[in-house]
Amino acid sequence: MKSWIKYVAAIAGGTAIGTAYFVPSGAFIAFLTFWLILIPAASAVFLVYGLRKYMEDRKNRIMVSVKPSEAMRALARREAELQKEKELLMEELYNGVKRS
Numbered sequence: 001m002k003s004w005i006k007y008v009a010a011i012a013g014g015t016a017i018g019t020a021y022f023v024p025s026g027a028f029i030a031f032l033t034f035w036l037i038l039i040p041a042a043s044a045v046f047l048v049y050g051l052r053k054y055m056e057d058r059k060n061r062i063m064v065s066v067k068p069s070e071a072m073r074a075l076a077r078r079e080a081e082l083q084k085e086k087e088l089l090m091e092e093l094y095n096g097v098k099r100s
Contacts, residue, residue, distance in 0.1 A: 020027040068076070 019030070056069075
């Protein structure tokens, strides 16, 4: 099964070498066309394909939801209390500086 790949590659290589030997200007133009047009076009197609696949795949994210336990609720309450105390202290500090 794999031997046919060798034959196809040998035939393609022989054709390219034969073309370059018998028609050098045509082979050079074909090479430039391949190198300057087809390779960048193929690269652009692959980039667009990859971007499309990325845009499709990024929508399928796994969402993990955690039910808060009592300890988590207690921490949240404590953080809220500390935030309120901080706001009161900042207000007192600001009013104290403003009066002076």
